[in-house]
Amino acid sequence: MPEEQKFKCEQCIRVFGSQEALDMHNKAKHSLTKDKKTEENKSRKEHRLFTKKIRNLFIFIVVIGFLIFGAVALFSSSSKNEDVTKMNIIGHQNAALHIHSKLKILIDDTEQLIPPNIGISQGVMRPLHTHDASGEIHIEAPYKRDFTIGEFFQVWEKNFNSSCIFNYCTDKGNLTMIVNGKENFEFENYFMKDGDIIIIEYNSFNVQSKTNSVNENGKTNNKK
Numbered sequence: 556m557p558e559e560q561k562f563k564c565e566q567c568i569r570v571f572g573s574q575e576a577l578d579m580h581n582k583a584k585h586s587l588t589k590d591k592k593t594e595e596n597k598s599r600k601e602h603r604l605f606t607k608k609i610r611n612l613f614i615f616i617v618v619i620g621f622l623i624f625g626a627v628a629l630f631s632s633s634s635k636n637e638d639v640t641k642m643n644i645i646g647h648q649n650a651a652l653h654i655h656s657k658l659k660i661l662i663d664d665t666e667q668l669i670p671p672n673i674g675i676s677q678g679v680m681r682p683l684h685t686h687d688a689s690g691e692i693h694i695e696a697p698y699k700r701d702f703t704i705g706e707f708f709q710v711w712e713k714n715f716n717s718s719c720i721f722n723y724c725t726d727k728g729n730l731t732m733i734v735n736g737k738e739n740f741e742f743e744n745y746f747m748k749d750g751d752i753i754i755i756e757y758n759s760f761n762v763q764s765k766t767n768s769v770n771e772n773g774k775t776n777n778k779k
């Protein structure tokens with residue numbers, strides 16, 4: 556048989572004696588006929604195109620989802636965590652929230668003045684304010700929202716956190732916060748509730764007080 560009449564496999568360049576032998580080889584080794592292959596390629600392409608479309612759609616949905624989520628988060632955080640030192644409720648009308656907490660500050664057993672009209676000035680009323688010097692904090696807002704004791708100190712423009720009350724800090728004394736008779740360790744992060752009685756107490760190491768005593772070596776013993 557002349558060379559030209561032999562049947563070559565296009566996949567692996569093997570040569571066969573007859574078309575049947577080539578077909579059998581194709582079936583066995585490549586499991587495809589030419590027609591089938593192009594068809595498969597076409598459907599594979601279509602499949603790829605389809606997956607690409609699905610993927611793009613998925614990405615689109617995810618992106619839109621994130622945008623909506625972000626917008627909602629931004630909106631709710633802007634109203635929930637509005638800077639209390641920038642909020643102005645102007646007056647007592649339209650208050651959806653109006654509760655009170657009582658604050659007492661003791662520095663070395665001396666009660667500190669909490670002046671009237673903290674948070675109140677010409678045309679301005681902050682959601683946290685005082686009307687008198689009784690230590691009553693008025694908590695009023697046009698929508699329901701929690702406020703921390705720390706936010707009251709922000710309005711007052713005074714220091715309060717777990718290490719300082721005013722300029723009295725824990726390097727020179729003990730700082731405790733008592734809410735409704737119980738020691739509280741949240742300090743400035745404590746969310747005030749209606750009727751709370753909050754006592755902030757600072758006792759210097761070098762001052763003899765009810766809760767602290769200093770021994771001869773100058774060391775502090777805390778009685779708790």
Ligand SMILES: [Zn+2]
Nearest residue numbers: 653655693694
């Ligand atoms: Zn009030």
Ligand SMILES: [Zn+2]
Nearest residue numbers: 647686693695
């Ligand atoms: Zn008020």
